[in-house]
Amino acid sequence: MFEQFKPVPTDPILGLMAEFKADTNPNKVDLSVGVYKDEHGDTPVMKAVKKAEKLRLENEKSKAYLGLAGNTEYNDLMADLIFGDIEPLKQGRIKTAQTPGGTGSLRVAAEFIKRANTDATIWVTGPTWANHFSIFHAAGLETKEFPYFDFETMGLKFDEMVATLKTVPAGDVVLFHACCHNPSGLDLNIEQWQVVADLAKNQGFTVLLDSAYQGFGSGLDEDAAGLRLLASQLDELLVCASCSKNFGLYRDRVGAFSVMGKDADSASVAYTNALSVIRAIYSMPPAHGADVVARILGNKELKAEWIAELDEKRARINGLRTFIVEKFKEHNVPGDFGFIAEQNGMFSFLGIDKTAIQRLKDEYSIYIVGSSRINVAGVNQDNADYLAKALAEVLK
Numbered sequence: 055m056f057e058q059f060k061p062v063p064t065d066p067i068l069g070l071m072a073e074f075k076a077d078t079n080p081n082k083v084d085l086s087v088g089v090y091k092d093e094h095g096d097t098p099v100m101k102a103v104k105k106a107e108k109l110r111l112e113n114e115k116s117k118a119y120l121g122l123a124g125n126t127e128y129n130d131l132m133a134d135l136i137f138g139d140i141e142p143l144k145q146g147r148i149k150t151a152q153t154p155g156g157t158g159s160l161r162v163a164a165e166f167i168k169r170a171n172t173d174a175t176i177w178v179t180g181p182t183w184a185n186h187f188s189i190f191h192a193a194g195l196e197t198k199e200f201p202y203f204d205f206e207t208m209g210l211k212f213d214e215m216v217a218t219l220k221t222v223p224a225g226d227v228v229l230f231h232a233c234c235h236n237p238s239g240l241d242l243n244i245e246q247w248q249v250v251a252d253l254a255k256n257q258g259f260t261v262l263l264d265s266a267y268q269g270f271g272s273g274l275d276e277d278a279a280g281l282r283l284l285a286s287q288l289d290e291l292l293v294c295a296s297c298s299k300n301f302g303l304y305r306d307r308v309g310a311f312s313v314m315g316k317d318a319d320s321a322s323v324a325y326t327n328a329l330s331v332i333r334a335i336y337s338m339p340p341a342h343g344a345d346v347v348a349r350i351l352g353n354k355e356l357k358a359e360w361i362a363e364l365d366e367k368r369a370r371i372n373g374l375r376t377f378i379v380e381k382f383k384e385h386n387v388p389g390d391f392g393f394i395a396e397q398n399g400m401f402s403f404l405g406i407d408k409t410a411i412q413r414l415k416d417e418y419s420i421y422i423v424g425s426s427r428i429n430v431a432g433v434n435q436d437n438a439d440y441l442a443k444a445l446a447e448v449l450k
C-alpha cells in the first residue's frame with residue numbers, strides 16, 4: 055500500500071534548522087525557530103526545572119497509569135496560573151486536562167469541536183502559526199482567516215477584523231492568540247479584547263485561545279488579561295496552553311486544555327467529552343514534564359525562582375527589541391523598524407521581501423523564515439552589528 059504515498063515536503067522551519075546546522079560560517083545567525091535563546095545563543099534548562107526534576111527523581115514512587123486527564127494537581131495549578139482568581143474558576147465552570155504540549159492541546163480542541171459541531175469553521179488570524187491549519191484540517195474542520203496583521207502599516211487591521219467577525223455565525227470558533235501573537239508579535243489591547251467579547255456575545259461564536267507564551271510579553275498576569283476578560287464575560291471558552299516556552303520544557307511536551315461552560319454541570323459534561331477524545335488519541339499524557347511544573351507551581355520558593363527566571367527572559371527579549379531598532383538605525387538600515395520595539399514576545403516580521411531573505415542566507419548565513427518572521431531572542435550583543443550591516447546591504 056505504501057506505493058500510494060507521495061513524499062511530504064519538510065516543514066520549511068525544520069528545513070532551515072537543518073541547513074543552519076550544516077552551515078560552517080562562524081558568523082552564522084539563526085533567527086528562525088521559535089525557541090528562546092540566551093545571550094550566548096543557548097537554551098539551557100531553567101534552574102527551577104532542574105531542582106524540581108531532582109525532587110521528582112528522589113520522590114517518584116510509581117509509574118502506574120495516571121488517568122486520561124493526567125496529573126490532577128498540575129491541572130489545578132495550571133488553571134490558577136491561566137485564569138487567576140476569576141469567578142468562573144471558583145464556580146467550577148472551568149475544567150482542565152493535561153495534554154502533550156500546546157500542540158496536543160490544540161489537537162484535542164480540534165476533535166472536541168468536531169464532536170460539538172461537525173460543520174464548525176475555525177477562524178484564525180491572518181496570518182497565524184502555520185501548524186494551526188494542519189491541526190484543524192487533520193480533524194476534518196475547515197479553516198478561514200480573518201484580517202489581523204497589516205503588512206503595510208505593521209499594525210493591526212482592527213476595523214477589517216471587526217467587520218469580518220460580524221459575519222461569523224454561532225457554532226463557529228474564532229481562534230485568538232492569548233498573547234505574544236506568533237508570527238507578528240502584535241497583540242490586542244484590553245479595549246480591543248472587550249470588543250471581541252461583545253462580538254462573541256452578539257454573534258454567538260465560541261472563542262478558542264491559544265496561550266503558548268504566558269509571561270513572555272508583559273508578565274504572567276498581564277499576558278492573561280484579555281483571556282481573563284473573555285472568561286469573566288462569556289458563557290463558554292476554550293483555552294489551549296503550553297509550558298514549552300515559559301518553563302522551557304519544549305521537548306518534554308507539557309500543555310493543558312481547558313473548557314469553560316456556562317455552569318458547572320455543562321462544563322463537566324463537556325469535560326467528559328474532552329477526556330473521551332483524549333482516550334482515542336493518546337490515552338494519557340506523559341508524566342514527567344507536568345510533574346515538574348506541578349512541583350514548581352505548588353512550591354512557594356520554586357515558584358518564586360521560576361518567576362524570577364521568566365522575568366529575566368522577558369526583560370532580555372524586551373531589551374533586545376529596543377536594541378535591534380537602535381542597531382538598525384545606527385547602521386542606516388532603510389525603513390522604519392520602530393514597530394519591533396512596540397510588539398510582544400519572541401517574534402516580529404521584518405517585512406522584507408523574499409529576495410532579501412534569500413540573500414541574507416546565501417551571502418551572510420543569516421537564517422530567517424520566508425515570511426520574514428524573526429525570533430528576536432536569536433539576536434545578541436555579538437551578532438547585532440553583523441545582522442544590521444547585512445540587512446542594510448541587502449535592502450540598499
Ligand code: PMP
Binds near residue numbers: 266304
Ligand atoms: N501555539 C503557538 C502559537 C505556538 O507558537 C506554539 C509553539 N511554536 C504552540 C502553540 C505549540 O507549542 P508546543 O506544542 O511546543 O507546546
